[in-house]
Amino acid sequence: MSVDQHIKLPEGSIEKTTTTLNLGPTHPATHGVFQNILELDGERIVSAEQTVGYIHRAFEKLAERRPLYQITTLTDRLNYCSSPINNMGWHITCEKLLGVKTPKRVDYLRVIIMELSRISDHLICNSVVGVDSGAFTGFLYVMQYRELIYEIYEEVCGSRLTTNMGRIGGFERNFTNAAFEKLEKFLAEYPGVLREFENMFTRNRIFMERTIGAGPISAERALNYGFTGPNLRAAGVDYDVRVHTPYSSYEDFQFDIPVGNTGDCYDRFLVRNGEMWQSLKIIEDAYRKVKEFKGTDADVYHADAPAYYLPEKKDVYTKMEALIWHFKIVMGETEIPPGEVYQSVEGGNGEVGYYLISDGGRTPYRLHFRRPCFIYYQAYSELTKGSMLSDAIITMSSLNLIAGEMDA
Amino acid sequence: MALTNETIKERLKAKFGDELSNFEEPYGLLTFEAPKDLNLKIMQFLFDDEELRFQFLTDLTAVHYPGQAGRELAVVYHLHNLTDNIRLRMKVFAPIAQPDVFTATQLYSSANWMERETFDFYGVNFVGHPNLKRILNVDEMTYFPMRKEFPLEDQTRIDKDDAMFGRGPGGIVSPVDAKVRTSVAGQAGPLNTADPGGATSDQR
Numbered sequence: 001m002s003v004d005q006h007i008k009l010p011e012g013s014i015e016k017t018t019t020t021l022n023l024g025p026t027h028p029a030t031h032g033v034f035q036n037i038l039e040l041d042g043e044r045i046v047s048a049e050q051t052v053g054y055i056h057r058a059f060e061k062l063a064e065r066r067p068l069y070q071i072t073t074l075t076d077r078l079n080y081c082s083s084p085i086n087n088m089g090w091h092i093t094c095e096k097l098l099g100v101k102t103p104k105r106v107d108y109l110r111v112i113i114m115e116l117s118r119i120s121d122h123l124i125c126n127s128v129v130g131v132d133s134g135a136f137t138g139f140l141y142v143m144q145y146r147e148l149i150y151e152i153y154e155e156v157c158g159s160r161l162t163t164n165m166g167r168i169g170g171f172e173r174n175f176t177n178a179a180f181e182k183l184e185k186f187l188a189e190y191p192g193v194l195r196e197f198e199n200m201f202t203r204n205r206i207f208m209e210r211t212i213g214a215g216p217i218s219a220e221r222a223l224n225y226g227f228t229g230p231n232l233r234a235a236g237v238d239y240d241v242r243v244h245t246p247y248s249s250y251e252d253f254q255f256d257i258p259v260g261n262t263g264d265c266y267d268r269f270l271v272r273n274g275e276m277w278q279s280l281k282i283i284e285d286a287y288r289k290v291k292e293f294k295g296t297d298a299d300v301y302h303a304d305a306p307a308y309y310l311p312e313k314k315d316v317y318t319k320m321e322a323l324i325w326h327f328k329i330v331m332g333e334t335e336i337p338p339g340e341v342y343q344s345v346e347g348g349n350g351e352v353g354y355y356l357i358s359d360g361g362r363t364p365y366r367l368h369f370r371r372p373c374f375i376y377y378q379a380y381s382e383l384t385k386g387s388m389l390s391d392a393i394i395t396m397s398s399l400n401l402i403a404g405e406m407d408a
Numbered sequence: 409m410a411l412t413n414e415t416i417k418e419r420l421k422a423k424f425g426d427e428l429s430n431f432e433e434p435y436g437l438l439t440f441e442a443p444k445d446l447n448l449k450i451m452q453f454l455f456d457d458e459e460l461r462f463q464f465l466t467d468l469t470a471v472h473y474p475g476q477a478g479r480e481l482a483v484v485y486h487l488h489n490l491t492d493n494i495r496l497r498m499k500v501f502a503p504i505a506q507p508d509v510f511t512a513t514q515l516y517s518s519a520n521w522m523e524r525e526t527f528d529f530y531g532v533n534f535v536g537h538p539n540l541k542r543i544l545n546v547d548e549m550t551y552f553p554m555r556k557e558f559p560l561e562d563q564t565r566i567d568k569d570d571a572m573f574g575r576g577p578g579g580i581v582s583p584v585d586a587k588v589r590t591s592v593a594g595q596a597g598p599l600n601t602a603d604p605g606g607a608t609s610d611q612r
Contacts, residue, residue: 053544060529061553065560096435223464223490226518237490244493340434342467342486342497353467355486368469370486378521407544 018046021389025054029393031128032403036380036392043389048381052374056407063367067332068094068308069168071367076162078371079405082121082348083163084113084153089345092247093354094168097341100305105293106170107249109301111286112183113156113165114248114345115279119190120149121348122230122272122279125400129269130201132397133210138200145193148186155179169309170302180287187284194276201269208266215383215395216264225382226375229350231399234271235263241346248345252289253282265391265398307334332362349373349400373405411459411492413438419460423453430499439497447483447500448510454487454496455515462487462496465512468522470530472504474556480504483532485512502532504555511537529554 024035035051059074066074075086088110095102102110123146127139150160155178157165166172201207217227222235232239238257242250258274260267293300302309306325315322328334338360344353353370376399383399384392413433420428420440428450430441442450454462467486474480479501488495502509511534512519523534524543531552534540542549551558 053546056544058553061558061560221517224517226465226516226522239490244490340439342435342437342495344466351466353486355467355469355484357471366471368467370467374521374525375518378518 017041023392025051029132029396030401031397032401032406034377034401034403034406036396038389038392040389045384045387045389045392048384048392050377050380052377052403052406054407055403059408060367060369063364065363067334067362068336068364069329070332071364072166073162073164075369076164077404078352078369078408079121079348079373079402080161081124081400081402082117083161084117084165085121085345085347086352087163087165088114088248089343089347089352090354091166091168092345093341093343093356094308095303096343097339097356097358098168098305098308098337100169100303100308102170102248102303103300104249105290105297105300106302108252108286108289109171109175110166110248111250111253112283112290113153115283115286116149116152116183116186118279118346118348119276120146121400122276125348125398126201126269126272127197129211129265129394129398130207132394133207135200135204135207138197142193142197145186145190148182148189152179152182152186155182167302167309169305172310174299174301183283183287187280187287191280194273194280198273202273210390210394211265211269211398213262214265214387214391215398216262217379217383218263221379221382222263225379227350227379228372228376229346229348230271230275231263231268231376232350233257234260234267236261241344241351245344247343253285255282265394268398335360335362336364344370347372349402349405350376369408371405371408373400373402374408377401377406411489411494413494413496416460416494416496419457420450420453424450437495437497439499441499441501444483444500444502444509447485447498448512448515450498451485451487451512451515460489461491462489464488464490465516465518465522466495468512468519468526470526470532470554472530472555476501478503481507481530481532483509483526504531507532508535509533510535511540513537528552531555 019040021038021040022035023038024030025033030036033054035054037049037051039046039048057077063071063074072087072090075090076083078086123142127142130138153163153165154160155176157163157172217235219235219237222232223237227235228239236259238259240257243257255278258271258278260271308329310329311322311325316326336358338358341356342353344351350372351370352372355368355370356364357366359365380396380399383395416438417431424446427446428440428442432439454460464487465485466488469484471482471484472480473482481502481504483500483502485498486495487498500509509532511523513523513536520538521543523537524540526532527534527540528542528545529552541547545553
């Protein structure tokens with residue numbers, strides 16, 4: 001202690017040598033409503049404690065009193081960066097329970113929509129990683145193409161963010177020509193944009209030094225922590241629900257599963273970028289397959305499931321039976337067959353699972369959502385222990401934590 | 409050799425005998441029931457066994473069956489063998505009066521929050537959990553809201569003053585005809601007192 005110290009503190013009055021920092025619940029760097037209580041020694045993180053639940057909306061309880069079709073709107077609000085995947089996942093779950101077989105064309109249209117939402121999800125995540133490492137341009141640039149994806153959603157279902165897209169058995173209406181035109185525009189322009197986006201980051205020295213080695217996790221720990229999706233694949237495990245338990249005719253498509261090896265932010269970035277290329281390929285394939293349907297097959301957009309799929313409006317006005325079905329469906333008066341189903345889809349963040357139990361009533365007896373975010377966020381304190389504060393922030397954004405999915 | 413439901417069932421039966429019951433395969437997913445004091449032993453066996461290798465915990469949740477006396481709460485585990493790509497579902501029933509179940513956190517780190525969530529909503533007491541406290545609900549909560557004795561609010565109830573949300577005592581009212589309705593009912597609501605004519609107060 002130097003002699004010219006001006007503040008005279010009594011001996012032993014400073015006991016705590018670390019600083020507590022509340023990162024969140026409303027902090028620009030958290031990109032959502034959740035809190036990290038960081039214990040800092042200088043700029044190094046000694047421990048991190050996560051608090052979640054700020055936007056818990058009791059979806060599982062709400063679902064216990066809703067007919068199946070009304071639950072779709074709840075699934076939108078889980079991972080709102082890729083709501084159509086959640087919607088489709090829910091419809092697939094219901095179809096599995098009800099034994100509804102969807103036509104191939106519906107499956108391919110669903111694949112197109114799901115892969116588009118995967119692109120929009122990864123696009124946001126990767127560009128936000130850029131923002132958190134100080135590169136804002138990429139984020140604004142790709143936003144234009146997320147906008148285009150949202151316009152396609154709009155053509156298909158009428159809304160953009162919380163889509164409520166599709167119905168049990170298919171889509172509410174056929175895709176319009178405008179939707180296909182926008183899809184073609186996207187397929188033509190997006191590869192160039194993605195290449196430019198990659199040029200900006202992948203071999204960018206500043207970006208590499210910020211992300212390589214930040215928040216790494218081994219494959220073994222990642223599996224133990226229940227990681228799925230791009231975060232698990234970045235650690236080197238090639239688990240992908242689309243390949244392991246195909247749904248919606250994913251078995252008809254050929255694509256690669258990009259994997260990393262260190263599980264750090266850089267690998268997660270590369271895996272997500274790689275997946276966007278694969279998604280583009282899948283969309284192209286699916287669109288080609290959709291175009292191959294000729295004649296009446298080309299107009300098929302839903303399965304024949306009168307008890308769950310709303311009849312056409314003109315039939316409702318003229319046919320007694322259609323009117324009855326319409327009434328029963330809208331009022332939620334159809335009994336669901338008893339059963340127990342677990343169905344999962346590959347969401348933007350990993351395996352989104354729906355565990356649905358029906359006791360034969362009109363609403364689910366129990367519905368549980370497996371939310372990948374909620375499960376892998378518990379690894380955050382292990383990922384950031386001993387790292388710098390700025391690494392912790394970039395780790396958070398590269399895990400792609402979505403508060404809506406975490407809290408359900 | 410690919411692992412099948414049959415093989416898993418046989419291996420489990422050979423190891424645990426009649427302790428396991430209710431083997432089913434709804435939609436192709438092997439489901440069985442285990443006694444609650446054996447759940448950890450079974451999971452340890454499924455995890456360590458060289459053939460079974462169920463080393464991934466997909467999901468953990470609970471279900472409440474108020475009608476089954478002595479076994480009201482079911483804790484449901486979804487396990488996944490990623491090597492052979494096969495899943496199974498294990499159920500453990502516990503009485504609601506003393507819902508003690510061993511924790512799986514020693515085997516799966518992911519069980520930590522999933523068990524906290526299950527505790528939070530169903531009150532399942534995971535014995536040996538390192539940090540069993542509420543996670544999504546507020547810490548001050550004294551009940552377990554996902555249990556069936558807590559129904560959602562009746563959507564048709566009319567006794568609640570929800571005027572601020574567009575629902576008056578007489579059902580759903582739009583802000584425009586709220587004024588008309590209250591004057592018809594002869595009530596001096598806040599909208600009526602703002603009436604410049606002051607008709608209501610004169611009549612009274």
